[in-house]
Amino acid sequence: MYIYDSVKKTKLLFEPIHANKASIYVCGPTVYDDAHLGHARSSLAFDLLSRTLKAHGFQVTLAKNFTDIDDKIIKKVEATGQSMQEITSFYIERYTQEMSALGIQRADIEPKATESLEAIEAMIQNLIDKDIAYVISTGDVYFDTSKDNAYGNISHRVADDEDSQSRVEHTSEKRNPKDFALWKTCKGEDDICFDTAFSRGRPGWHIECSAMIEKHFSGDEHYSIDIHGGGADLLFPHHENEAAQSRCATGHELSKYWMHNGFVQIDGEKMSKSLGNSFFLKDALALYDGEVLRYYLNSVHYRNDFNFSEEELQLSKKRLDKLYRLKKRVSPGKASIPNKNFKKSLLDAMGDDLNISISLSLIDELIASTNDALDANPKDKGLKKETLANITFIDELLGFGGKEPFSYFQIGVDEALKKQIETLISERTKAKQNKNFERSDAIRDELGALGISIMDSAEGTLWEKA
RNA sequence: GGAGCCAUCGCCAAGUUGGUAAGGCCGUAGAUUGCAAAUCUGCUAUUCACCAGUUCGAGUCUGGUUGGCUCCUCCA
Structure with a gap:
């Protein structure tokens, strides 16, 4: 270390x-x-x-x-x-x-x-x-x-x-x-x-x-x-x-x-109370999920200055989303033990004066390779369990990825909306089965208007809050 | 004025002991898809603010120039 x-x-x-x-x-x-x-x-x-x-x-x-x-x-x-x-x-x-x-x-x-x-x-x-x-x-x-x-x-x-x-x-x-x-x-x-x-x-x-x-x-x-x-x-x-x-x-x-x-x-200047350019945490947390903020604020090495921008924060969310999509793919299930090489690489990176950039890139690589393997063999139970363990290890070490993946994508969606979404999706599924693509696409647009994006997968249609 | 930090692809950002530039976003070509989305694959910096030097070899070392930031007042 x-x-x-x-x-x-x-x-x-x-x-x-x-x-x-x-x-x-x-x-x-x-x-x-x-x-x-x-x-x-x-x-x-x-x-x-x-x-x-x-x-x-x-x-x-x-x-x-x-x-x-x-x-x-x-x-x-x-x-x-x-x-x-x-x-x-x-x-x-x-x-x-x-x-x-x-x-x-x-x-x-x-x-x-x-x-x-x-x-x-x-x-x-x-x-x-x-x-x-x-x-x-x-x-x-x-x-x-x-x-x-x-x-x-x-x-x-x-x-x-x-x-x-x-x-x-x-x-x-x-x-x-x-x-x-x-x-x-x-x-x-x-x-x-x-x-x-x-x-x-x-x-x-x-x-x-x-x-x-x-x-x-x-x-x-x-x-x-x-x-x-x-x-x-x-x-x-x-x-x-x-x-x-x-x-x-x-x-x-x-x-x-x-x-x-x-x-x-x-804007290139230190945030401080005397300069009056403070972004208070309570305001930030009202706008963004705490986990996304964490990912974002930790994504630059701790010794460097950090220039805050909302666009960059959105990019961090995209990156975190990918981890949760993978988690969704391997859930639910029981975690086994983390991949030895992955764990070692991540520990080495963090052990080098907290090299978060390398750590995040290791995670991105893990996501890509696991998705790839899952594309080839969707029922690889061993891999799923190991992936779950890998993500648990990420959460322990870096403090993100610990949420239940389905609920992660449903932050800010209440029960009524959830029901509405599910109804629309099942209607769309029926329309698709009947090859009524005009109707199914219309429903997709309707969901989009609600801020919901959908993705068809082998396991059925999944949805996310944008 | 004194002290220090920083400058890498359109954007964000790694790169300790010098050895021939990670990763993400965006873009783009393809696989997949009814079409999308999601996912995967390929491509995308002969070049690291600029100038000079040391070296077989420098983003990485030395000197200088330019630009940005911080501390010297409360501050995480």
Whole structure:
């Protein structure tokens, strides 16, 4: 299993801290608004990673956090009058549902900042005790970047004189321009505040992840976890700062490998809330099936930027349809075991830094060759069972193809329409038997007007929703 | 201004250690079909933004040019 390490900038053999185990921590969302396609892509990328590692025999522990303490959440509290709890639990719930619609397996650990305050305080106190962090007159706590001689190793950003931590409010009390806040003091009564030894306030963004990782993973004397993941935009400053805090607090590196996913773009520009070009997942899921969206968003290698277009999404659907048509051909039945060569090829492809393109082409080839064999010998039971097993394996590894194939083609068709379709088809069959082709073609047109396409097969007339 | 990523057929998109360009969509010819659809088969980049270099040999390495994107502010 090879993965690309975005800090070392090279593909590396995955050699975990503990044999046959893989600990992964992915930066999750700040829960103050709906998730967009970018969040989906990140989740999807690491879902694929987790599935692939499992398929390669690793025992995976995946953690994905929810940042539920943040300035933006506080702003929303002020704007809506709802409590922080109400807001965060609402968006956590929605996020979870949407990710589940995309076939994303839930993380084994889903830590929240609000549930990790003790760990956060302990880590900050640890850094203060070592004089790596310092408290200023307001009660804010800063991380002294000059105390960490490895600072910059993650993002490879050369030290500069500019204040690169502007997320932190400017203060003359900072020791170095690059120092960043670990803890922010409450400003008003309404702020979300927690008591600590150093001041009443709330944690900074970066420290949350570091503390949660220490809380949930033990690692070894060199690293806390195997893989740390997130969007490419988190490399700096977020991951740089996380790494620095953890390094100074624990005496070892935070993560053995770092992986970053590329962006979803709209018209060639990064999708982001500040640009106002977000395509929210809830809207996308209202228009498209979650499985199709999954296939589409995963069809480009996770490290590349992904330019979203609806036409391309339709093409993905066509490709997925072919898999389900084959599944229809071999259903119903009992799965045997997957074809050895196919399984190995697919594992090899995914084991090469999640080469999804090769994987999808292997599946297309499997579909073509199986259809071909089935054309020659439609009653090949052994092949049918093996094909079913192959598709089950695809579903396990890549997360699509798991639906019942007939219902897949009937998404959005209600019982009444279904009945109507079946009536029309049986009428058409009779017309065809009587060689009344004018009538049968008219019925086909009628079905087409309903958005239904039909195909005559040896097993009778099958239909699909377009 | 500083740092980095990317540029492959009409469209999407693979291509680690340099060795002579996967796959999908579209198009097209055929098999099959009452006709379609579905399915299968054949064809479809002497060429990888451009220029120069290293090499027996480069999409793959080096330097430069052009174009696009990202980070340096919240961001997946």
